[in-house]
Amino acid sequence: xxxxxxxxxxxxxxxxxxLERAASSDLHTTIYAGRDDVPAVARALRDxxxxxxxxxxxxxxxxxxxxxxRFELVYLLVSIAHRQRVRIKVRLDGGDARVATVSGIxxxxxWLEREVWDLFGIEFDGHPDPRRLLMPEDWEGYPLRKDxxxxxxxxxxxxxxxQVTAEEFRENVERDRLTRR
Amino acid sequence: xxxxxxxxxxxxxxxxxxxxTHGVLRLVLELDGETVLSAAPTIGYLHTGIEKTAEQxxxxxxxxxxxxxxxxxxxxxxxxxxxSVERLLGLEVPERVRNIRVLIxxxxxxxxxxVWLGTHGMEVGAVSVxxxxxxxxxxxxxxxxxxxxxxxxxxxxxxxxxxxxxxxGFHAAVRAFLDRFPPKLDEYEDLLTKNSIYLKRTQxxxxxxxxxxxxxxxxxxIARAAGVDYDVRKYFPYLGYESYDFAVPTRTAxxxxxxxxxxxxxxxxxxxxxxxxxxxxxxAGAYAVDDPRITPPPKxxxxxxxxxxxxxFLIYSQGFTVxxxxxxxxxxxxxxxxxxxxxxxxxxxxxxxxxxxxxxxxCQALENMxxxxxxxxVIAVIGSIDVVMGDVDR
Numbered sequence: 001x002x003x004x005x006x007x008x009x010x011x012x013x014x015x016x017x018x019l020e021r022a023a024s025s026d027l028h029t030t031i032y033a034g035r036d037d038v039p040a041v042a043r044a045l046r047d048x049x050x051x052x053x054x055x056x057x058x059x060x061x062x063x064x065x066x067x068x069x070r071f072e073l074v075y076l077l078v079s080i081a082h083r084q085r086v087r088i089k090v091r092l093d094g095g096d097a098r099v100a101t102v103s104g105i106x107x108x109x110x111w112l113e114r115e116v117w118d119l120f121g122i123e124f125d126g127h128p129d130p131r132r133l134l135m136p137e138d139w140e141g142y143p144l145r146k147d148x149x150x151x152x153x154x155x156x157x158x159x160x161x162x163q164v165t166a167e168e169f170r171e172n173v174e175r176d177r178l179t180r181r
Numbered sequence: 182x183x184x185x186x187x188x189x190x191x192x193x194x195x196x197x198x199x200x201x202t203h204g205v206l207r208l209v210l211e212l213d214g215e216t217v218l219s220a221a222p223t224i225g226y227l228h229t230g231i232e233k234t235a236e237q238x239x240x241x242x243x244x245x246x247x248x249x250x251x252x253x254x255x256x257x258x259x260x261x262x263x264x265s266v267e268r269l270l271g272l273e274v275p276e277r278v279r280n281i282r283v284l285i286x287x288x289x290x291x292x293x294x295x296v297w298l299g300t301h302g303m304e305v306g307a308v309s310v311x312x313x314x315x316x317x318x319x320x321x322x323x324x325x326x327x328x329x330x331x332x333x334x335x336x337x338x339x340x341x342x343x344x345x346x347x348x349x350g351f352h353a354a355v356r357a358f359l360d361r362f363p364p365k366l367d368e369y370e371d372l373l374t375k376n377s378i379y380l381k382r383t384q385x386x387x388x389x390x391x392x393x394x395x396x397x398x399x400x401x402x403i404a405r406a407a408g409v410d411y412d413v414r415k416y417f418p419y420l421g422y423e424s425y426d427f428a429v430p431t432r433t434a435x436x437x438x439x440x441x442x443x444x445x446x447x448x449x450x451x452x453x454x455x456x457x458x459x460x461x462x463x464x465a466g467a468y469a470v471d472d473p474r475i476t477p478p479p480k481x482x483x484x485x486x487x488x489x490x491x492x493x494f495l496i497y498s499q500g501f502t503v504x505x506x507x508x509x510x511x512x513x514x515x516x517x518x519x520x521x522x523x524x525x526x527x528x529x530x531x532x533x534x535x536x537x538x539x540x541x542x543x544c545q546a547l548e549n550m551x552x553x554x555x556x557x558x559v560i561a562v563i564g565s566i567d568v569v570m571g572d573v574d575r
Contacts, residue, residue: 025268025271025507025508026265026508026510028509054396055395055411056398057398057518057537058509058535060522062524062532062533063533074507076509080409080411083416085511106398107396108396108397108545110545115541132225133224133225134225135228143233144233150233
């Protein structure tokens with residue numbers, strides 16, 4: 001199936017969806033989809049008889065800061081049955097970077113979406129496990145955003161030991177002993 | 182009166198420093214006796230931000246970086262990166278370069294599978310296999326050294342071709358390896374394929390169904406062992422793979438033993454491809470595109486001609502620009518489909534580089550394979566999915 005037939009078939013499966021064909025330099029048919037259409041389009045791509053994109057190869061994002069809409073979410077899909085590949089792109093505003101999860105449709109999306117949330121700060125509504133994946137859980141900021149500061153020098157942070165005087169220490173022990181009785 | 186048995190679910194931290202978790206994978210296991218009730222893989226201990234670093238580099242400078250992601254298939258990584266960039270540039274590399282790349286990629290696959298077979302064998306108790314596998318791998322590393330002067334990360338690939346022409350003695354070295362290797366592979370099989378201890382440790386262990394393999398986006402030998410015959414070399418051929426005669430081995434059991442069978446059969450197929458590729462490669466000839474924007478001039482011209490000196494200086498100080506756009510060219514690496522999503526903004530540095538990591542998705546599916554099994558089998562399963570933590574965490 002060529003690109004036009006693919007888009008027509010997809011449009012037929014999801015009549016209300018806003019689909020827009022984009023130029024592609026490789027063997028992926030590239031389609032821009034509206035943010036609210038993502039779950040319906042994903043389901044149609046997986047379940048359509050002439051589509052059968054059962055294999056989610058990649059979910060990633062690109063940050064075009066300072067341009068708006070700032071983010072572009074990219075899904076790469078493979079139809080093993082029809083030997084076809086498609087790239088679905090979704091534009092997201094910087095102020096409202098959220099999209100519905102597709103982890104219910106392709107279980108593989110679970111970690112891929114977590115990685116995008118971790119590194120770009122794009123939220124996936126309905127995600128079963130929205131935690132950071134690669135960075136530590138208490139990390140601040142989203143490292144792959146273009147406005148994330150690089151090559152900065154931070155003073156090392158250390159935890160101060162608990163400072164008590166000898167008297168306070170003895171009082172604490174004494175108080176502890178009294179309450180225990 | 183019999184004393185009441187104490188029943189308690191035990192939580193065990195396996196890794197990140199466990200010797201058989203292949204680097205720094207951490208598993209939080211909940212155990213009921215020896216049975217695994219749940220498993221939560223925790224990753225990120227090796228996250229080095231290579232994708233962010235790559236955004237600060239010029240296009241050619243990214244190659245050493247991406248080679249260090251999946252450190253067992255370095256040349257396969259850099260080849261995937263080059264293919265994506267070349268697609269954006271609209272470059273057509275000479276046929277000789279394509280054949281050399283195929284040869285290098287297949288040698289890299291054998292190399293990676295040998296490390297896998299050795300470490301996996303050792304983990305399930307066959308220590309001698311590791312010694313033999315590393316003996317043959319040494320020959321492959323010697324070929325890398327001959328080729329590029331570096332054994333693990335040769336950085337021999339370049340956007341637009343190769344760094345330099347093949348060294349003298351390359352054909353002889355590769356042919357000597359290809360003649361020596363298949364009998365040695367028979368020896369490894371003698372040690373494992375019908376070894377009843379090995380069979381008991383691997384058959385029916387870590388099973389993943391065909392449906393789940395697709396749903397969890399598993400690729401490469403893991404998927405093919407479960408009956409998914411997806412191989413990028415056959416489905417979306419690149420570098421002229423459609424002109425080579427080779428088979429894609431598949432099994433249907435989906436267990437650890439099937440993965441072993443698939444990988445061993447793949448090594449034999451790779452030897453076949455290598456022989457065909459080697460016959461097609463002339464000892465000397467074009468090793469990069471003839472494009473003065475991208476390929477630096479040979480040194481003897483740099484030292485004698487002003488134009489060549491200017492061209493050399495421009496390429497090494499400014500690099501080249503890549504037209505705005507994005508590209509992803511999938512290749513079949515040792516661990517399955519991988520490739521690089523490249524986004525260019527028309528400058529001499531990438532805007533975004535994203536590696537599709539097959540190991541990351543294999544780690545995600547790990548829970549599916551080990552829950553319900555025994556804790557001793559966890560070791561065999563982790564070994565069988567062949568994760569490289571550098572690829573998982575990047």
